[in-house]
């Protein structure tokens with residue numbers, strides 16, 4: 336079986352852009368999973384499951400409901416070590432490198448080991464970098480850390496490269512779920528130029544134009560959650 340990471344690397348090297356649909360188990364109506372998946376863009380590559388404050392049970396039930404109706408690989412995007420279920424395929428093993436809270440740099444990661452050690456989940460070590468999206472994000476609130484201002488392009492790209500030097504396999508630039516201002520194109524292109532590992536961008540992307548702008552600037556993978564939560568949304 337080819338690993339998710341090797342698929343991501345192969346797509347990135349061919350310049351093929353990937354799209355992830357983010358499902359927040361805390362808000363998701365599992366009984367409507369089939370209808371939800373039908374209205375998702377048919378070119379979506381992965382389902383991401385996670386939220387800042389979702390419980391273990393919510394996470395497991397949502398992954399099960401999605402698995403029933405979709406063949407797409409499911410990647411956990413955990414706000415905490417509770418959000419781990421073997422029903423998924425992989426996990427973004429996040430370290431919040433923009434912040435200085437040891438609990439989100441290494442504490443949660445250690446707490447996750449008993450669940451991950453003997454699981455079949457593919458582990459995707461990810462440098463998670465929170466940038467200012469124009470309003471306080473759930474990640475900021477939960478992690479008690481400050482985002483990096485969007486004007487600090489050097490600091491953002493140095494943080495990303497420090498992540499790569501530390502052995503992370505992915506960099507995730509996050510403006511926060513429901514951000515007013517998505518990560519800017521200048522930041523995306525500077526980070527892309529600086530690192531050699533694939534780049535994920537998310538937070539506040541709601542239109543085809545914003546999606547395209549992120550891809551053109553250098554995002555290999557874009558994550559969209561909030562825009563798809565609205566059942567009448569058909570914009571992407």
Ligand SMILES: CC(C)=CCC/C(C)=C/CC/C(C)=C/CC/C(C)=C/COP(=O)(O)OP(=O)(O)O
Nearest residue numbers: 385386387414416428429431439443447473512
């Ligand atoms: C590696 C393991 C087991 C855990 C990682 C723990 C870390 C470092 C988490 C980073 C900080 C954090 C709280 C991330 C949450 C990421 C996420 C799923 C965000 C989505 O945001 P929503 O929860 O949808 O926000 P809203 O509630 O505002 O919609």
Ligand SMILES: O=P(O)(O)OC[C@@H](O)CO
Nearest residue numbers: 512513537538539560561
């Ligand atoms: O919900 P949205 O704003 O699309 O953000 C997606 C993701 O990057 C949040 O963690």
Ligand SMILES: [Mg+2]
Nearest residue numbers: 359512560561
């Ligand atoms: Mg959300």
